[in-house]
Amino acid sequence: MSQTESHTFQAEIQQVLDIVIHSLYTDREVFVRELVSNAADACEKLRFLQAGGTSAILQPEAAIGIQIRADKDAGTLTIADTGVGMTRDELVKNLGTIAHSGTKAFLKAVADGQKKDAGLIGQFGVGFYSAFMVAKKVTVLTQSHQPGEPAWRWTSEGAGGYVIEPASDLPRGTQIVLELKDDTREFSEKERVEGIVRRYSNFVSFPIEIDGSRLNTVQALWARNKAEVTEDEYREFYKFIGHDSETPLYRLHFTTDGPLSIQSLLFVPAQNLETLGLTRVESEVNLHCRKVLIEPKAKGLFPEWLRFLKGAVDCEDIPLNVSRERMQDSTLMKRLNRALTSKFLKFLAEESGKDAEAYDKFYVQYQRCLKEGILADNEHRDALAKLLRFESSTVDAGKRTSLAEYVSRMPEDQKEIYYVIAGSREAALSSPYYEVFAARKFEVLFLNESADEFVLDRVREFDGKAIVAAERAELEVPTQDPVEGQLNDEQAGLLAGWLKSTLGDSVDNVTTSKRLATSPALAVERDHYLTGTMRRTLKAMNRDRQDAPDVKPDFEFNPRHPLVARLEQIRHQDPDLAAKAAAQMYDNARMAAGLLEDPRPMLQRLNELLAQVLTPKA
Numbered sequence: 001m002s003q004t005e006s007h008t009f010q011a012e013i014q015q016v017l018d019i020v021i022h023s024l025y026t027d028r029e030v031f032v033r034e035l036v037s038n039a040a041d042a043c044e045k046l047r048f049l050q051a052g053g054t055s056a057i058l059q060p061e062a063a064i065g066i067q068i069r070a071d072k073d074a075g076t077l078t079i080a081d082t083g084v085g086m087t088r089d090e091l092v093k094n095l096g097t098i099a100h101s102g103t104k105a106f107l108k109a110v111a112d113g114q115k116k117d118a119g120l121i122g123q124f125g126v127g128f129y130s131a132f133m134v135a136k137k138v139t140v141l142t143q144s145h146q147p148g149e150p151a152w153r154w155t156s157e158g159a160g161g162y163v164i165e166p167a168s169d170l171p172r173g174t175q176i177v178l179e180l181k182d183d184t185r186e187f188s189e190k191e192r193v194e195g196i197v198r199r200y201s202n203f204v205s206f207p208i209e210i211d212g213s214r215l216n217t218v219q220a221l222w223a224r225n226k227a228e229v230t231e232d233e234y235r236e237f238y239k240f241i242g243h244d245s246e247t248p249l250y251r252l253h254f255t256t257d258g259p260l261s262i263q264s265l266l267f268v269p270a271q272n273l274e275t276l277g278l279t280r281v282e283s284e285v286n287l288h289c290r291k292v293l294i295e296p297k298a299k300g301l302f303p304e305w306l307r308f309l310k311g312a313v314d315c316e317d318i319p320l321n322v323s324r325e326r327m328q329d330s331t332l333m334k335r336l337n338r339a340l341t342s343k344f345l346k347f348l349a350e351e352s353g354k355d356a357e358a359y360d361k362f363y364v365q366y367q368r369c370l371k372e373g374i375l376a377d378n379e380h381r382d383a384l385a386k387l388l389r390f391e392s393s394t395v396d397a398g399k400r401t402s403l404a405e406y407v408s409r410m411p412e413d414q415k416e417i418y419y420v421i422a423g424s425r426e427a428a429l430s431s432p433y434y435e436v437f438a439a440r441k442f443e444v445l446f447l448n449e450s451a452d453e454f455v456l457d458r459v460r461e462f463d464g465k466a467i468v469a470a471e472r473a474e475l476e477v478p479t480q481d482p483v484e485g486q487l488n489d490e491q492a493g494l495l496a497g498w499l500k501s502t503l504g505d506s507v508d509n510v511t512t513s514k515r516l517a518t519s520p521a522l523a524v525e526r527d528h529y530l531t532g533t534m535r536r537t538l539k540a541m542n543r544d545r546q547d548a549p550d551v552k553p554d555f556e557f558n559p560r561h562p563l564v565a566r567l568e569q570i571r572h573q574d575p576d577l578a579a580k581a582a583a584q585m586y587d588n589a590r591m592a593a594g595l596l597e598d599p600r601p602m603l604q605r606l607n608e609l610l611a612q613v614l615t616p617k618a
């Protein structure tokens with residue numbers, strides 16, 4: 001039986017290939033970085049197995065490293081490593097069938113016209129396919145490190161799929177041979193390739209040779225003195241470990257001596273790929289001990305909500321022989337996590353003070369993560385609360401303010417921090433709940449995501465001031481001049497009694513309002529701990545469950561409002577019409593409060609009222 005087999009690429013991979021082959025013409029040199037990065041990963045995996053000492057390894061004497069060969073005459077470039085290699089199944093799985101979660105996100109980013117450049121490739125973990133930007137044919141020769149596994153040759157010209165066949169006499173590891181296209185032959189020139197590799201080779205922790213001469217002296221940038229690292233070195237390091245050609249939003253390079261001894265270099269990518277949907281970012285912070293890699297993309301080093309960070313952490317206190325599994329839930333890891341998280345949040349607070357505009361860029365990309373942190377993490381909640389920003393009634397539209405700034409602006413007679421949830425600034429400003437704040441000149445935060453209310457509910461207070469939903473604020477408008485026709489206390493009391501009996505069971509207390517200036521009425525739910533928006537959000541998330549009990553709001557009316565004065569008159573002349581009008585007023589108020597669950601009876605009544613209004617007078 002011949003072992004030569006032809007395969008087609010999985011559909012999504014085929015799509016990625018089509019884009020790579022036909023539409024990426026700029027920055028094509030990133031393919032070198034991607035292939036060297038894969039070679040380094042393979043070496044890293046082998047070194048880890050070797051350190052474990054439990055599995056037998058083929059050709060144990062072969063030194064771990066990466067060799068690059070440029071053949072100008074043949075027009076080929078070969079990137080070889082003595083890492084783990086691949087078995088036949090791994091070849092099929094890794095290079096042809098299983099789409100990484102990033103594949104879909106990559107396709108979406110390109111389809112969204114977000115940007116179409118080679119920089120996207122590594123970012124989404126589809127780095128191997130970048131080879132097809134420059135090669136008309138790619139050959140992968142590979143020998144797994146597992147003794148007894150045969151060697152394989154994988155070839156593809158991109159479009160038509162790939163072929164796998166047996167190979168023989170290969171050294172351990174993988175060789176990627178690229179037959180370059182006519183317009184990319186520059187990559188078969190030693191000087192050209194060397195120039196590219198040199199820029200980041202020092203961050204690869206294995207020797208890299210090009211045509212036999214050693215390129216790099218292994219350097220751990222994070223372990224070097226900050227003052228001696230150049231911007232260029234930082235930039236290239238980030239490109240290499242972050243697979244990202246955009247300048248990061250933030251960089252934090254620091255060392256601590258106690259209680260843990262940490263050296264760390266962290267980056268915040270310019271783009272949060274999660275905002276594109278479809279993908280969940282995974283932390284890309286590598287854990288080292290005295291420059292030796294303990295775990296790439298270490299789990300548990302940071303809380304989930306800081307999963308966007310990229311970089312390196314080096315901690316001298318880690319025992320070198322510990323297994324990754326044991327490490328993940330060790331007390332040391334927890335202490336490391338706590339120390340790193342606090343340090344990073346402190347850094348963000350400092351940066352936000354230094355350059356608010358830069359912080360805003362960060363906030364736009366990562367506010368969801370900070371809010372996730374507030375909901376998930378008691379320990380860092382106070383530090384996170386300082387990092388929140390909201391639109392507000394006293395800052396210009398489109399600008400954001402912090403809770404600390406809010407508190408600093410509070411007039412003496414204001415005791416609490418107030419917010420409203422509103423789809424827009426205009427809606428917030430015209431809401432009946434806002435009237436009392438406008439009258440008292442109290443600032444109100446505008447939340448534009450209903451989830452924000454859960455976040456503030458969790459924060460609870462800031463600087464000793466309770467954070468309160470505007471609709472629940474116990475505030476009164478300052479004394480207003482009497483208006484013509486307004487109800488006096490006695491009339492208002494009678495109307496309240498009548499309203500209570502007319503509206504019946506659906507209402508709790510009916511009172512005159514002390515916080516309305518221009519609206520006729522408002523509804524407010526005081527007893528239930530969920531506000532109107534919270535109820536709506538919960539319902540939307542979980543349509544079938546009826547666990548939010550029925551609400552029975554209070555109804556407040558404005559005795560100075562002409563509509564209310566008319567109602568008081570008409571209820572003596574036309575009780576039927578008055579009852580309908582009262583019910584409608586109440587529904588309007590409940591609607592504004594997000595407390596009206598089923599609008600159908602209201603529409604029915606509206607139609608009846610319309611019919612009445614439109615009936616020709618006899």
Ligand code: ADP
Nearest residue numbers: 038039042085086094095125126127128129174
């Ligand atoms: P990523 O590196 O983000 O996983 P790539 O497209 O760059 O995505 O690589 C796909 C997979 O192919 C890798 O995860 C790895 O399993 C395998 N691979 C690629 N190059 C090598 C190599 N030189 N040695 C061993 N495995 C490799």
Ligand code: MG
Nearest residue numbers: 037038127128
């Ligand atoms: Mg890769």
